[in-house]
Amino acid sequence: MAPALPTTMRASRFSDTTGGLEKNLKLEDAPLPKDASTLPDGATLVKVEYASPNPVDYKMPELWLYRRLAMTLPAIPCGDYAGTVVVSKLAHLKPGDRVFGRSDPPASGSFAEYLVVLSNEGVVPLPDGVSMRDAATLGVAGITAYQCLAPYVKPGSKVLINGGSGGCGTFGIQIAKVLGCTVTTACSWPNVQLCKDLEADEVIDYRTTNPVELLKRNGTQFDHIVDMVGLPALYYNAHHYLKDEGVFILIAGAPTLSSTMDLLQMFCLPSWLGGGRRALKFHGRKNNAKEYATIAGWMKEGKVKAVVEKEYALEEAPDAFRSFKTGRTRGKLVVKVAAG
Structure with missing residues (x-):
């Protein structure tokens, strides 16, 4: 039986990108992703703890043609995430499992408490010993x-x-x-x-x-x-x-x-x-669960680490994009999505 879900979630959303995404993001009570209650085959609902922005996460929404033809507004940015499984249509995942990966459009964005990942290639079990903060940086x-x-x-x-x-x-x-x-x-x-x-x-x-x-x-x-x-x-x-x-x-x-x-x-x-x-x-990135698992394994072994310049709260998401756009970020920025 699917767990009881709230009717809304905290999310950083935008309805326009005039002047830049960072000027239009607003922390709101938003509806859950449309597939949250009736997941399609192969999909997973994740409660997000951390997310991490990438250049594509603002470059594409700020393109007028892309925003007009490929987006439904208001929209939630970003796709890199780490969190816990709420419910999954994948046999190898169960509620409470720690996972990470990347959710690509048309699925919902990761600057929100709940995220639907449509593909099994974009949701990967997180090894013990690897923090969700670090895992959230791997998606792109x-x-x-x-x-x-x-x-x-x-x-x-x-x-x-x-x-x-x-x-x-x-x-x-x-x-x-x-x-x-x-x-x-x-x-x-x-x-x-x-x-x-x-x-x-x-x-x-x-x-x-x-x-x-x-x-x-x-x-x-x-x-x-x-x-x-x-x-x-x-x-x-x-x-x-x-x-x-x-x-x-x-x-x-x-x-x-x-x-x-x-x-x-x-x-x-x-x-x-x-x-x-x-x-x-x-090169255009493509989600690959086996490759994600390989990198996470190296993280567990201490061979690869995430370089995180700064952590932001979800209400500070505009500041994360503002800093990211300077082009001087050392490593990655992360956003703590979970409250508290």
Whole structure:
């Protein structure tokens, strides 16, 4: 029998994004997710304890066309979460189980006390010894870092990660090291020590050194490159420091005309017109329960940790987005959704 549920929940919602999501979020008593009482097959209702924002969580809602065609307003942002199972249509989950993962649209957002996760790939049992706060950071950043590295590297691979101090970058450094790689990363000088503490073998301060010119001079030949910032020059010059068979993975990009044009040029411009000479892939994260479990297992073993710059209460959700949008976040931000 399904447990008795309240009729409303605390949620940080928005009905408009004019001027930015952070100016429109309001803490309200909202209705429970529409599928909460009659879950579809394969779905799970979670009581959320922690959530964590990502760039996609504000970039997409702030796009007028996306908001108009793909969203029902008012809406609840974010999808990364950690919490406890209320009820599940999955045989391996039971009420009270600690879980984490990512809920993607059209399901409800994680800045709310209750969340419906429609796919079994987005809800994963949380190992004992891993906190919900840390697990909530894995939904996008952790899995993206894993998927950008694991299929392409092997022990001994030399990896370059551009943007080592952000959410994906801090996970990327650690995951690459777990996979046996030698890691070079680039970040700004305030974050150099952070990247060293995460065991990066070489850290380039891009504020004092042009990373592209330094890489060209050094002569190191990397097996794999992941650009978590979006620096076109890094790709156009990659033939100087990425092996012929190497792959350049790009994950960053803003939903703007200039960024879209940059991407089109990177993918379409032939090498004889100044385009890149190495394989280029744009990575789009995909929920994968087995991969989530692998990363959480490394967390339990102490091989990977969440770098959390600050924790916010749910009523402070606008401040979390405001801080996130500065582009200077070290690791991840988390929001404590559960009251108290």
